[in-house]
Amino acid sequence: MTHRSAASRTVRVDQLARVEGEGALHVEVVDGEVTDVRLRIFEPPRFFEGFLVGRAHTEPPDITARICGICPVAYQMSACRAVEDACGVRVGGTLADLRRLLYCGEWIESHTLHVSMLHAPDFMGVPSAIELAEIDRPTVERALRLKKAGNLVLETIGGRAIHPVNVRVGGFHRLPRPEELSSLVPVLREALEDARAVARWVAGFRFPDVEMDYRFVVGDDPGHYPVFGDGFVIDGPGGSSPTKLPCAAFAEEVVETHVEHSTALHAHLRSGDGYLVGPLARYAMASERLHPQAREVAGGIGLEPVVRNPFRSIMVRAVEVVHAVATALDVLDALVDQVGTGPAALEVPAPGDGSPPVVGHGITEAPRGLLYHRYRIEPGGTIAEATIVPPTSQNQPTIEHDLWHVAEDMLAARGDALSDDDLRHRCEVAIRNHDPCISCATHFLDLTVERRPGP
Amino acid sequence: MTALPAGDTRGVDRPLVLGVGNRFRGDDGVGPAVLDALAGRPAAVAVADLRELDGEPTRLLDAWDGRRRVVVVDAVRSGTATPDGGAGRLVVLAGAEAVDPERVARWRAGVSGHSAGLAEAIRLATVLGRLPDELCIVGVEVAGVDEGPGLSPAVAAAVGAAADEVCRLAGAGEAGPGEGPGGQLAGHYAAGGADVPG
Numbered sequence: 280m281t282h283r284s285a286a287s288r289t290v291r292v293d294q295l296a297r298v299e300g301e302g303a304l305h306v307e308v309v310d311g312e313v314t315d316v317r318l319r320i321f322e323p324p325r326f327f328e329g330f331l332v333g334r335a336h337t338e339p340p341d342i343t344a345r346i347c348g349i350c351p352v353a354y355q356m357s358a359c360r361a362v363e364d365a366c367g368v369r370v371g372g373t374l375a376d377l378r379r380l381l382y383c384g385e386w387i388e389s390h391t392l393h394v395s396m397l398h399a400p401d402f403m404g405v406p407s408a409i410e411l412a413e414i415d416r417p418t419v420e421r422a423l424r425l426k427k428a429g430n431l432v433l434e435t436i437g438g439r440a441i442h443p444v445n446v447r448v449g450g451f452h453r454l455p456r457p458e459e460l461s462s463l464v465p466v467l468r469e470a471l472e473d474a475r476a477v478a479r480w481v482a483g484f485r486f487p488d489v490e491m492d493y494r495f496v497v498g499d500d501p502g503h504y505p506v507f508g509d510g511f512v513i514d515g516p517g518g519s520s521p522t523k524l525p526c527a528a529f530a531e532e533v534v535e536t537h538v539e540h541s542t543a544l545h546a547h548l549r550s551g552d553g554y555l556v557g558p559l560a561r562y563a564m565a566s567e568r569l570h571p572q573a574r575e576v577a578g579g580i581g582l583e584p585v586v587r588n589p590f591r592s593i594m595v596r597a598v599e600v601v602h603a604v605a606t607a608l609d610v611l612d613a614l615v616d617q618v619g620t621g622p623a624a625l626e627v628p629a630p631g632d633g634s635p636p637v638v639g640h641g642i643t644e645a646p647r648g649l650l651y652h653r654y655r656i657e658p659g660g661t662i663a664e665a666t667i668v669p670p671t672s673q674n675q676p677t678i679e680h681d682l683w684h685v686a687e688d689m690l691a692a693r694g695d696a697l698s699d700d701d702l703r704h705r706c707e708v709a710i711r712n713h714d715p716c717i718s719c720a721t722h723f724l725d726l727t728v729e730r731r732p733g734p
Numbered sequence: 735m736t737a738l739p740a741g742d743t744r745g746v747d748r749p750l751v752l753g754v755g756n757r758f759r760g761d762d763g764v765g766p767a768v769l770d771a772l773a774g775r776p777a778a779v780a781v782a783d784l785r786e787l788d789g790e791p792t793r794l795l796d797a798w799d800g801r802r803r804v805v806v807v808d809a810v811r812s813g814t815a816t817p818d819g820g821a822g823r824l825v826v827l828a829g830a831e832a833v834d835p836e837r838v839a840r841w842r843a844g845v846s847g848h849s850a851g852l853a854e855a856i857r858l859a860t861v862l863g864r865l866p867d868e869l870c871i872v873g874v875e876v877a878g879v880d881e882g883p884g885l886s887p888a889v890a891a892a893v894g895a896a897a898d899e900v901c902r903l904a905g906a907g908e909a910g911p912g913e914g915p916g917g918q919l920a921g922h923y924a925a926g927g928a929d930v931p932g
Contacts, residue, residue: 326882396792409854423795423862
């Protein structure tokens with residue numbers, strides 16, 4: 280529905296395409312000025328937090344994997360690490376390497392879906408990947424091949440199912456056989472070439488000139504480009520030094536508040552600042568720890584050391600895919616000779632009867648950013664309390680801030696000549712910049728742009 | 735067609751049944767529930783492969799790659815079901831109707847956690863030449879897709895009939911392999927399914 284008059288109009292889209300999930304956006308323009316931006320998210324994973332209470336401490340990986348069809352591994356990994364943390368178990372060695380390999384598969388699959396199929400159409404001027412396939416079939420076929428390579432890693436390590444069924448607290452139900460691991464190598468070698476080609480492709484897109492003043496938050500994965508978080512790191516304000524904190528401090532540092540327009544909780548730092556998790560944060564805070572082949576690609580496509588233009592996040596995701604493929608190949612190289620020599624999982628005993636309840640925290644880097652789980656476990660292994668903070672709910676205030684900025688920029692540049700369609704499209708792209716996985720938080724995204732005359 | 739991964743025991747000649755949906759979203763779990771019912775039928779397991787999916791289009795393409803005959807079981811919300819009726823109604827599409835994205839455009843609308851689903855998969859597969867030779871769709875009209883496991887009574891009651899339909903289309907039913915897709919039955923149900931906005 281569109282009312283046209285220069286100062287007073289309403290634009291509405293019933294369903295925002297090409298995001299994982301559903302939600303609503305409302306932009307209000309009064310007398311040529313942006314006066315309100317509200318991104319509404321309908322369904323936080325609060326159902327799952329309630330559903331987990333009373334369950335056994337071994338169940339969170341299977342149950343929380345159901346929250347998101349796109350990043351089930353992230354949910355499994357944060358769940359496992361939180362339960363293991365509570366029970367005083369640390370999974371290392373081969374099992375940790377296998378987890379990293381599995382996670383690489385998810386990054387490859389999820390990022391490739393977003394980069395080539397969901398976000399690239401914005402820059403190619405087509406409505407969706409279907410039209411992209413019509414004008415550039417090899418590009419879409421390359422994306423599907425790359426995505427499938429990620430999926431093959433997921434199925435080989437995680438087990439073939441809609442949600443990886445082979446993951447359990449303490450490790451895996453079954454270790455992959457060496458020949459299963461070897462079979463991934465040629466597929467990933469081809470994927471590495473595809474990933475490089477995708478990065479070169481997206482680097483050729485034209486990006487709006489935008490610079491945002493983000494505070495970044497990432498998992499602290501010593502020695503690695505962050506995937507697992509032994510703790511987390513908060514970017515210092517105004518270029519001051521970052522702060523490293525243990526996972527247990529997350530709930531103190533990050534404050535979740537209810538906002539009127541959304542059933543989801545909005546996350547802020549204790550200082551009241553919004554912050555950003557995800558590819559831009561990881562890259563800004565840890566680009567020196569990218570796999571050398573990914574660093575080389577990042578340099579080759581002209582990626583600056585800290586990317587503050589959210590539209591260029593597609594380039595960072597493409598570099599992260601190169602990183603994930605190259606890392607997977609390295610891990611495989613190291614693993615092929617070792618797998619099968621140890622247990623498939625460590626014992627993760629719950630506190631015994633008469634012991635006090637235990638609390639554990641888990642942080643890992645979902646493709647979209649830091650995913651935090653916390654569990655309180657009673658003696659005997661019953662879950663008494665569960666908290667899940669997904670990346671999209673953390674990014675939501677920052678996405679709103681981006682939208683505000685983008686809308687103001689466009690209005691300032693083009694005023695009443697700016698068409699509703701152009702404004703709406705730019706807002707949609709600004710949302711897709713952050714690949715909001717709304718399925719872990721929500722439903723349909725209605726987009727409303729309302730323009731009203733001033734008083 | 736892409737070759738199947740090494741060690742894959744699936745055969746291109748075996749029909750593939752894809753149960754699409756989310757078991758934790760109320761009636762959206764009907765696709766997986768039909769798979770569960772089929773898994774308990776030796777005649778179905780003997781002739782067809784069963785697989786659960788979330789409906790993300792590229793996963794559908796990957797899943798049916800190289801298959802000749804594919805039956806998709808999915809939740810439908812046509813907007814015609816009311817709290818008193820309509821839920822559990824079967825909509826069966828076969829032949830040209832099943833690969834007409836306009837015909838299935840509203841499938842999973844409001845059901846999936848994704849804004850894309852089967853219709854997008856059909857469109858994309860058409861452009862890329864990756865449609866199966868024979869695609870059949872068995873839809874079950876849903877009542878509610880709120881978070882949480884378990885089907886509504888009307889949809890739960892339709893699972894058996896949906897499984898019968900899938901067996902017939904996959905060539906595992908009493909009608910035998912001779913009466914496959916595009917037969918009279920499919921036409922009958924397609925007519926009955928005209929309520930689904932296309």
